[in-house]
Amino acid sequence: MPTTDLTHLNPPGLLPSYARALLPRRRNPERPLPVRTLRLTSVPREPERLREYARVCGFPAPATAGRLPATYPHLFAFPLAMRLLTASDFPHPPLGLVHLANEITQLRPLTVDERLSVAVRAKPGAPHPKGTAFDISATVSDEAGGEVWRSTSTYLHRHGRADGTGGTGGEARPGSSDPELKAPLREESWPLAADLGRRYARVSGDRNPIHLHPLTARPFGFRRPIAHGMWSTARALATLDEALPEAFTARVRFRAPAPLPSRPTFRAAASDDGQAFQLVGGNGRLLLAGEITPP
Structure with missing residues (x-):
């Protein structure tokens, strides 16, 4: 497939993108992802x-x-x-995608007044059942x-009918990569x-309807709106x-949605090579698991 890279001098508008997302269109999940890189040459400063x-x-x-939050980029x-x-x-519809995981690597702190550029591309992920x-x-x-x-x-494009477990997570139980925290050094309640x-x-700018209101979340299988996965990552x-070093990698796995309103508990503890953390719902359900390690 030929590459069709695009360079933008200003951030592309979100309203046209949301309008395209709402248009009915035949999608083919077997079709390969487009080989394309989108670039923004200069990120605007918006204090x-x-x-x-x-x-x-x-x-x-x-x-x-004097620096940007690690998730702000x-x-x-x-x-x-x-x-x-x-x-x-x-090949995949943007509405209804399940955010499974996120990994961020900060190689050095970013300051609020430096000139930055950004490039975005899509890549195939691992097979998913x-x-x-x-x-x-x-x-x-x-x-x-x-x-x-x-x-x-x-992200996961679920084949078939939505089952109400997704949005910001695909599993309700811990996975093999989610070790149990030992003697949490920090524990606090988050009122959402x-x-x-x-x-x-x-x-x-992320106005996915599953996050906004019960009426807009319900068609996607949720009785209540759910917290954005990237908000949960940022809050963690x-x-x-x-305690964050100047350079680090943060890996987060979204295990179940955090309904709004709710009051989950955040826990963090030292690990062998950094820190591990979890967000647990009031019913003991694991919502998020992650760790911070050297980059």
Whole structure:
């Protein structure tokens, strides 16, 4: 398949992408992913958006920290990812995708005033028994062209009828890669408000209907809206912010959706090569598991 790379001088608009996502279109999950890289040559500086992101996710104020939250570059990549997912030759529908996992590597802290660029592409994922998995990868570079940040988000297109377990997770029970935390060093309750999905959507641009309101979540198999997976990741790293090294890799696996409103418990503990953490629902159900290691 020929490559059709696209370079943008400004972030592509999200409204046209959402309009394309809502259009009925025949999709073929057996079709290969397009070999395409979308690039944004200069990430705009949006100080008010950055401040609101820090407030919604629990990070220190950027003016005080002088650096970007470790998950904030995901917002640079999101308009490009939506453009990629809603292209006519993309084989999977963007609405109803299950966010299975995310991996972020920060090679050094990013400052609030430096010039950055971002590139996004899709890659095949590992086989999955419930459908087709694929990755959306993003790379952020500094003004000199050096890579400073990268992420991989793994999504699942479920074949057949939605079963109500997805959105931000595909399993209700721990997997073999989710070790039990030993003697948590940190434990706290997270009050998730009913409007959390809407507040995060306003600052991130991610207006997937499963996160916004019971009426918009119900057609996708959810009685209530659920928290964004990337909000949960951001909140976990914000909780551990003071203990994060300057360079690290954070791997997160979304095991079950976090309904809104709810009050899950976040736990973190030291591991052999870094830190491990989990988010557990009030009924003891594992919602999220992850670890922070050297890059």
